[in-house]
Amino acid sequence: xxxxxxxxxxxQRVIPGGVNSPVRAFRAVGGTPRFIQRGxxxxxxxxxxxxxxxxxxxxGPMILGHGHPAVVDAVQKALLDGFSFxxxxxxxIELAEAILALVPGCEMVRLVSSGTEAxxxxxxxxxxxxxxxxFIKFEGCYHGxxxxxxxxxxxxxxxxxxxxxxxxxxxVVKHTLVLPYNDIPALEAAFAEHGRELACVMIEPIxxxxxxxxxxxxxxxxxxxxxxxxxxxxxxxxxxxxxxxxLGGAHSLFQQWIPGFKADVFVFGKVIGGGMPLAAFxxxxxxxxxxxxxxxVYQAGTLSGNPVATACGLxxxxxxxxxxxxxxxxxxxxxxxxxxxxxxxxxxxPLVGDSLGGMFGFxxxxxxPQNYATVMATDKERFNRFFHGMLQRGVYLAPALYxxxxxxxxxxxxxxxxxxxxxxxxxxxLKN
Ligand SMILES: Cc1ncc(COP(=O)(O)O)c(C=O)c1O
Numbered sequence: 135x136x137x138x139x140x141x142x143x144x145x146q147r148v149i150p151g152g153v154n155s156p157v158r159a160f161r162a163v164g165g166t167p168r169f170i171q172r173g174x175x176x177x178x179x180x181x182x183x184x185x186x187x188x189x190x191x192x193x194g195p196m197i198l199g200h201g202h203p204a205v206v207d208a209v210q211k212a213l214l215d216g217f218s219f220x221x222x223x224x225x226x227i228e229l230a231e232a233i234l235a236l237v238p239g240c241e242m243v244r245l246v247s248s249g250t251e252a253x254x255x256x257x258x259x260x261x262x263x264x265x266x267x268x269f270i271k272f273e274g275c276y277h278g279x280x281x282x283x284x285x286x287x288x289x290x291x292x293x294x295x296x297x298x299x300x301x302x303x304x305x306v307v308k309h310t311l312v313l314p315y316n317d318i319p320a321l322e323a324a325f326a327e328h329g330r331e332l333a334c335v336m337i338e339p340i341x342x343x344x345x346x347x348x349x350x351x352x353x354x355x356x357x358x359x360x361x362x363x364x365x366x367x368x369x370x371x372x373x374x375x376x377x378x379x380x381l382g383g384a385h386s387l388f389q390q391w392i393p394g395f396k397a398d399v400f401v402f403g404k405v406i407g408g409g410m411p412l413a414a415f416x417x418x419x420x421x422x423x424x425x426x427x428x429x430x431v432y433q434a435g436t437l438s439g440n441p442v443a444t445a446c447g448l449x450x451x452x453x454x455x456x457x458x459x460x461x462x463x464x465x466x467x468x469x470x471x472x473x474x475x476x477x478x479x480x481x482x483x484p485l486v487g488d489s490l491g492g493m494f495g496f497x498x499x500x501x502x503p504q505n506y507a508t509v510m511a512t513d514k515e516r517f518n519r520f521f522h523g524m525l526q527r528g529v530y531l532a533p534a535l536y537x538x539x540x541x542x543x544x545x546x547x548x549x550x551x552x553x554x555x556x557x558x559x560x561x562x563x564l565k566n
Contacts, residue, residue: 138181141169162534163518168525173200175544178530186530187549191540193532194342194374194404197463197492198453199544205408205449212445218437225448226439232451233406233414236382238389239396243416244425245439249373249403250278252413253336255433256401257282259417260334260367262431263424268328269366270335272315274344274506274536277336277371277401287312315341315505316353321360329364334399339384342374342538344509346488346495347502355392367421373403373413374538377451379490381460387490408450410443459543463492466550467541471496473554481561483516492541509536516564523560529553 136144145152153159153167160167168180176199178188191197198205212225230243246252257280261267271277273287285295285307295312297304311328313320325332335357341347349357361368376383383402388395399421403413416422424431437443453459471487471494478485487496497503498513498520517535524531529552532539 135183136169136181138166138169141181142166145169157532157534157537160533162536163521165522165525167533168530175199175201176542176546176549184528186525186528187545187553189529189531189539189541189553191542192404192409193537194378194493194540195407195409196540197378197405197542198408198450199542200409202450202453202544204453205446208445208449209410209442212442215441217442218440220436223439223441223444225441225444229406229439229444229448229451230414232448233402233416236377236451236455237385237400237416238382239385240400240416241419242422243400243402243414244422244433245412245414245444246433246435247411247413247437247440247443248278249401249413250280251435252373252401252403252415253277253283253371254280256369256371256399256415257334257336258433259415259421259424259431260369260399262429263421264333264365264367266331266333266366267309268311268331269309269333270311270313270321270324272337272341272506273312274315274347274509275336275338275341275371276343277338278373281306282310283336285310285312287314314507315344315347316350317505318353318356321353321356325360325364329360329366332361332364332366334367334369335361336369336371338371338375339388339397340375340379340490340493342493342495344506344536345497345503346493346538347504347509348488348490350504351391354388354395358392358395361398367398367417369399369401370397371401373401375490375493376400376402377405377454378493378540381454384490405450405454406447407443408446410440410446411437412440412443412447453543460491463541463543464490466545466547467492467494469547470494470541470545470550470553473550474557477554477558478561481558481565483561483564492543494539494541496539497535506536519564520557520560523563524553524556527556527559529556 277283286298372383399417467489503509
């Protein structure tokens with residue numbers, strides 16, 4: 135049996151950094167990544183047979199836990215009928231109908247294979263529909279790795295950002311404005327200067343790529359007003375928050391909190407594929423009619439609406455729509471976060487957390503950070519040592535302080551209790 139270390143060494147010989155997505159390499163926290171052999175329910179097992187309570191859930195999709203019987207059954211049946219046809223199937227309609235039924239205001243969707251593809255296509259659609267090029271994104275929000283979206287904030291008052299990655303020409307990001315999250319004066323200033331040239335504003339309404347940060351209600355209210363005033367589209371990237379923070383995603387929550395609220399374009403992923411490569415973007419019928427073959431905005435995909443992925447997504451959506459699902463998931467996640475706060479208080483370590491539905495975050499801080507800069511100023515050293523303490527005790531948290539965590543319906547109170555006990559020991563060890 136190969137150890138994690140042996141597998142990592144072998145992987146690094148053939149895959150850059152030994153991983154197929156950078157965060158898996160444990161670079162932020164140090165140490166050897168665990169090579170996962172299998173998952174069941176709330177648990178994963180690594181190559182050495184070590185069992186972990188899984189708080190990543192494949193970075194969000196596994197809301198039912200691993201190997202849910204109804205999902206496995208649906209996938210197995212779909213497989214026998216064929217892997218991919220490159221022609222339409224009935225299940226694509228069913229999945230589109232299921233998504234639209236849960237997200238009022240979104241009238242049509244197109245299915246794609248990854249969140250990156252969905253975010254990139256949503257941006258192209260907003261640009262095509264408005265005939266404008268510029269758009270705003272927020273520091274700390276991730277919308278996939280398409281060139282115009284890989285942009286970091288400039289220094290000082292500069293609103294136009296710089297590429298975060300080599301290989302992205304400055305020319306490609308010259309239409310991307312980057313603002314701090316939850317910053318009302320910055321938003322007002324950007325609209326005052328560029329409002330009429332903006333195709334859209336893209337936002338993670340509940341951000342999960344700078345740990346867990348909610349957009350404040352005054353900020354979201356103003357953002358909606360400014361977009362409407364200036365004819366810019368409000369794009370809700372719900373790849374992470376969709377069907378995760380609530381059955382109708384963050385959009386349904388903001389609709390409860392802000393009377394008359396509605397986003398213009400929606401981006402989904404993760405949960406709608408139940409762990410298979412599947413994502414989607416949507417909008418009103420009028421806006422979606424801009425897409426090929428109806429309109430001039432081109433977008434396509436060989437594996438889009440894949441029959442096995444749609445079966446997996448549909449079976450997942452069916453389970454999460456059952457009465458009481460989010461109440462139970464939310465209660466479990468709250469128990470975890472409040473429990474972590476209580477344990478930390480006992481031990482004498484500052485810790486504050488937040489959660490919605492099955493998504494959570496915690497910080498070694500007194501108060502919840504409101505934007506990327508304050509998240510990144512939290513105690514990284516302490517987080518990293520805590521992460522490894524938890525890992526050693528069989529609890530797999532996200533391996534970076536700027537990532538959110540995920541609880542699934544398979545997590546039991548006993549799993550939460552085990553996690554809190556591990557947290558107590560890990561925090562005590564930090565103090566010594
Ligand atoms: C909010 C958000 N948008 C887009 C993406 C990109 O999705 P994918 O990794 O499927 O390309 C992610 C991935 O984590 C995400 O969290």
